[in-house]
Amino acid sequence: MNDAGPIVRASLHDELAVRLRSMIVEDRLEPGERINERDLCELFGVSRTPLREAIKVLAREGYVTLTPNRGACVAVLTETDLSDAFPIMAALEALAGELAARAASDAQIAAILSDHVRMRTAFENRDISAYFRLNEAIHLGIASASGNPTLELMQRSLDGRVRRGRFQANVSAHRWNQAMAEHEEIAEALSERDAPRLSEVLRRHLNNKLEALRERMAETGDALPDP
């Protein structure tokens, strides 16, 4: 039993930041909604001090916007925000792929390919929930396999901001087919450790994702126009 090591219980502000972040990502807090400190303190059973620290961090991360003397609001994600974020994510993923193709361990590649096979099954079964879960695992796996923690952190950070609940659901059949085909390419390039190709496919994959999102936004009007 090797339970040694110092006991570190996360500090309150850190735990609160995690909770608030997921509340926002999972759309449990409406975009634009004002954040009432007193209410949240009551909800979490803490005082305002650590909560305010957490809010400051979330503001820096772009999840909330701060207005002096008027507190915090859940940040609203405009069409421009999405259009801005995706090229960056594409560039970062392309870099991650290039690095991962060279630096990943065989075990890491095997794990990603295993997720890929399972995702293909989910695709064939039209199990969108499992598909999304595995899709995320694959992208995070590549980020991790890049061996560049800073890069991984930045990808996660951007991803979290963009990946608000509603934007996940619903994909056109066409786009789903295309995405799956791209993922076959990704898996192939990775298994062959073909860095330039993996990089190129990932960039294309992300750019197509944005294109699909744009189309969906245009027809559903779901996505918030610019302010």
Next chain:
Amino acid sequence: MNDAGPIVRASLHDELAVRLRSMIVEDRLEPGERINERDLCELFGVSRTPLREAIKVLAREGYVTLTPNRGACVAVLTETDLSDAFPIMAALEALAGELAARAASDAQIAAILSDHVRMRTAFENRDISAYFRLNEAIHLGIASASGNPTLELMQRSLDGRVRRGRFQANVSAHRWNQAMAEHEEIAEALSERDAPRLSEVLRRHLNNKLEALRERMAETGDALPDP
């Protein structure tokens, strides 16, 4: 007199974050040094509450590291940190260049080219201080001209973390010549709005910068090895 508009005076924690950030970037705070809250409060003439909020933000930005019940330390920049950061900066700059070549206004391009000419003069005069200042202005100008505020913010953020005082001073004559030549290419590509070329040169420029830094670190031993 058009003095209208809402009066917004920055909040204390925001101002403190700015101050602390520059103290770290300008090496007025030793890397690894523990940050004593009481001392800083006295220095700034504020209470601990807003200071602690600022520290939490800086921690998220990577300028300080937080240890539970043991407070904050100025983050130490290891060789690995630099090696990790530069490929990301290269990818982001390449993207910024590609976007800027297409989206920049003629005025923005003119401003950047003007800085370039002045930087060339600084280079010829061996005025390293002016050279660095203009160099930064050019890179920030390209980031801004990309028309992608999110990208600009991420570039600034990474740049600030890497650009600690000591790493600026001293460049080999060879590297300085090479950098200036690259900047000539950058200016040319930008003036021609040649997106692929600008993108390529900027990526190469950043990668060479890392290479030069690595060499310098190897000989001076100035840069902190990994922990």
Next chain:
DNA sequence: TCAATAAATTTTGAATTCATAATTCAAGTC
């Protein structure tokens, strides 16, 4: 003298308190 332990001090983490700005609501005016 040195190591180990215990007391004292300092420092951080978090709750509370206080001041000020924003919001709400009611009264008054046109």
Next chain:
DNA sequence: GACTTGAATTATGAATTCAAAATTTATTGA
């Protein structure tokens, strides 16, 4: 009846206070 004006309420911003953990200093015993 709508619009302004001003008091009451509420929320935020920041200082202070309190508790707990860490660090330092002092003390004891070998």
